Amino acid sequence: MAQEEDDVSAFEATRPMLLGLAYRILGSRAEAEDAVQDTYLKWQNADRSAIENPGSWLTTLCTRRCIDLLRAARNARVDYVGAWLPEPIHAPTDAPTEVEPSERLSLAASLQTAFLLVLERLTPKERAAYLLHEVFDVSYPEIAATLGIQETTCRKLVSRARANVGQSKVRYITPLHRQEQLLAAFQTAVASGGTEHLSALLSDEIELCADGGGKVSSLLEVLQGKAEVLDFIGRALHAYWGDYAWEATDINGGRGVVLWKDGAAAACVSFAYDEDGAATNIYIVRNPDKLARLGGDGGGGQGGGREAR
Incomplete structure (x- = not known):
């Protein structure tokens, strides 16, 4: 019973990050919640004693699920009527107190509609790699393992994405x-x-x-x-x-x-x-x-x- 409680606690400690990542990848809170729920179900059924780093394991699983959902969503948007915008969410600019002020601004900026629309230009893997590295500060080796690619390829994905996003000048907060x-x-x-x-x-x-x-x-x-x-x-x-x-x-x-x-x-x-x-x-x-x-x-x-x- 104690082990089950520990396993639930390990997932809940990671849930806010997973939901934040999933929303930024998908632009939809509904789909983000589905991705996180799917991740939780697989976590429950996994041999957790063999998982050395629960946070990395959960991030990998959630990211891959989001990439699959994003590809399906883009196919569906071909028939979308009119302009497509991300699902709006209540998300204040004041991040938790343990987060540095500069990082709070970065987190808030990465939720802005303009920024999420720029991410739509990226391929699913570029989008995931960029967000993991630039917003959530995940290392290149970890991202490469998550996406199942070489580290050099991962660096190229992030570099291309950074150049594309940087040209749009959307990652700043107006007073x-x-x-x-x-x-x-x-x-x-x-x-x-x-x-x-x-x-x-x-x-x-x-x-x-x-x-x-x-x-x-x-x-x-x-x-x-x-x-x-x-x-x-x-x-x-x-x-x-x-x-x-x-x-x-x-x-x-x-x-x-x-x-x-x-x-x-x-x-x-x-x-x-x-x-x-x-x-x-x-x-x-x-x-x-x-x-x-x-x-x-x-x-x-x-x-x-x-x-x-």
Whole structure:
């Protein structure tokens, strides 16, 4: 009985990291939870006395399961209606106190919608290798063993991924006061239809995309430029969202908002910024399947990197 309790404790100690890794690989909390559950079931059925390093064993199993799920998901997205966005999660920027401040920022930045969308450009193995090394600080030899490849190949995967991600300049956090300022201006613009104040906070190349998944009415194309975006906010969103209840909250490591109607989440909005703090992207998730968990405890996905070591 004591051994069983120890085995459960060993898994639970690793679960936050596994869930954080799985979410970043898959962009879906639902699929991440499935991957972690599959890992737990195999852990239960394994000869645990032969496992020298439970953390590495669990990370390997979970990563491989996530790669399989990601390949299947990408095939399914061929028929996805409109823009695809990651499932939003409640994920605050304040990581556990044992995590260094610089690492907290890194963890928060690696949850941002803009960052997760950049990861979509990578192959499944590039994505897994990059996240394990750059976010969770796993060594190259361990990653190579996890992916079943040579260490030199692993280094090349991470190098290619790093170059691709680095070109996008998405791994930084805009100061909180700037995020709050934009969120307030966005809410005012939707409520009043006046967009003058919001306009000053947007990049000239601002883009707005919405993910309805073909399940609710939503934009099918990406809006580009201030004129299109501000017109849509001041006209369409002002008309559509007038009776929604607003809840400002932490979404994917930054300030965002969940809009509620009749007790259910009807939309989730998050933002991306440039180096000067101007908003470059507005992401609106309307797909009800991706909003279902926003009313829960919201703990998934954050996950620290320390447990991976």
